[in-house]
Amino acid sequence: MAYQITGHTRLGCLLGTPVSHSISPMMHNEAFRILGLDCVYLCFDTKNADLKTMVQTLKEMNVYGFNLTMPDKERILPYLDELSPAARMIGAVNTVKNEDGRLIGHNTDGIGYMQSVKDTGYDATTGPMTLLGAGGAASSIAIQAALDGVPVLHIVNRRGRSWDNALRLADLINENTSCKADVTDMAKGVAVKACIKDSLLLTNATSIGMAPNTDASPVQDTSCFHPDLLVSDIIYNPRRTKLLLEAQDAGCRISNGMYMLLYQGAAAFQIWTGKEMPVEEIRQKFFQ
Numbered sequence: 001m002a003y004q005i006t007g008h009t010r011l012g013c014l015l016g017t018p019v020s021h022s023i024s025p026m027m028h029n030e031a032f033r034i035l036g037l038d039c040v041y042l043c044f045d046t047k048n049a050d051l052k053t054m055v056q057t058l059k060e061m062n063v064y065g066f067n068l069t070m071p072d073k074e075r076i077l078p079y080l081d082e083l084s085p086a087a088r089m090i091g092a093v094n095t096v097k098n099e100d101g102r103l104i105g106h107n108t109d110g111i112g113y114m115q116s117v118k119d120t121g122y123d124a125t126t127g128p129m130t131l132l133g134a135g136g137a138a139s140s141i142a143i144q145a146a147l148d149g150v151p152v153l154h155i156v157n158r159r160g161r162s163w164d165n166a167l168r169l170a171d172l173i174n175e176n177t178s179c180k181a182d183v184t185d186m187a188k189g190v191a192v193k194a195c196i197k198d199s200l201l202l203t204n205a206t207s208i209g210m211a212p213n214t215d216a217s218p219v220q221d222t223s224c225f226h227p228d229l230l231v232s233d234i235i236y237n238p239r240r241t242k243l244l245l246e247a248q249d250a251g252c253r254i255s256n257g258m259y260m261l262l263y264q265g266a267a268a269f270q271i272w273t274g275k276e277m278p279v280e281e282i283r284q285k286f287f288q
C-alpha cells in the first residue's frame, strides 16, 4: 500500500469470487510501497454484483486497472474496449488497464507461466512441449507458449468438458503461429507417453494432484520420463505434487506453480504502472 493514502491515491482491485484468500493485495501493495507509488489494491467479491455496473463504476472512479479471477475472466469481455492479441486468442482476461477511460484487456497467466519456466534456465524455444489440460489456465499457457516460439505443442486432455477447447486451441495455434500443435486423448497411454518422450518440457495444467487429492498424478506410467525433461506443475498446493516427486526420482528437473502466480502479478503490475515489480523482494516476502 502507498505510504500514506492521499487525495491523489489511485485504486486498483481484484474482482471475482471467492477473492479473500488472494495473495495479490499483499504482492501489489508491497510493490507500491517499495517503489513509492501512490496506489492501493483491494479485493471485491462479485458474487452478488452486476459486473456491468461494477465495471462502469470503476471506470468513473478512474481506477488504474483491475484483475479478474473466476468466474469473471470471460464475463468481462463484453465490457472492454480492446483486447491484447493473446487475450483475444485465449478468450479470457485477467488484467484490465484503464487508459483514459478505455479499458484494455490482457491475459498475464501465460506470460507468468513462461517467465517461471525461463527462471529455471530453460529456453522454451529449444524443443517440444507437452501440456496436460485444456481448461482456463492451460488455454493461457498454450497460446502464450505458441506466441513465445515453442516449436511443437502436444496438448493432452481427457475426452471431457475441455476436449473441444483443446481442439479449438490447436486450430488457433496452427492457424496463427509457427508452432505445430496437436491433441491427444489422455486415456491413450501409449500416445501420451510418445508425446512426453518427444518433449523437453512437460507441464501439468490440470487440477490432478492438487490438495486434498495429493496422491493423484496425471501421468500413470513415468517410464517415458528422461533426464532432459523439465517437469513443471502449475499447482502450488502442495508445493511438490506427486508428479513432481516422481519426476525428481526419475532425474528430471522440476518447477512448481508458485512463480507463475508471482510473475502473472508482476506482468499486471508492469501493464498498470509501466514499472517493473521488485520481484526479488516480493518473492522473499511472500513466496518462500
Ligand code: NDP
Binding pocket: 109, 132, 133, 134, 135, 136, 137, 138, 157, 158, 159, 160, 161, 162, 163, 186, 205, 206, 207, 208, 210, 234, 235, 236, 257, 258, 260, 261, 262, 264
Ligand atoms: P479448469 O477447471 O479450467 O481446468 C482443469 C483441467 O483439468 C481441465 O483440462 C480438466 O479436464 C482437467 N481435469 C480435472 N480433473 C481431471 C481428471 N480427474 N482427469 C483428467 N483431467 C482432469 O481449471 P484451471 O485451468 O483454472 O486450473 C487448473 C489447475 O491450475 C488448478 O489446480 C489451479 O489451482 C491451477 N492454477 C494455478 C495457477 C498459478 O498461478 N500457479 C493459476 C491458475 C490455475 P476437463 O475439463 O475435460 O474435465
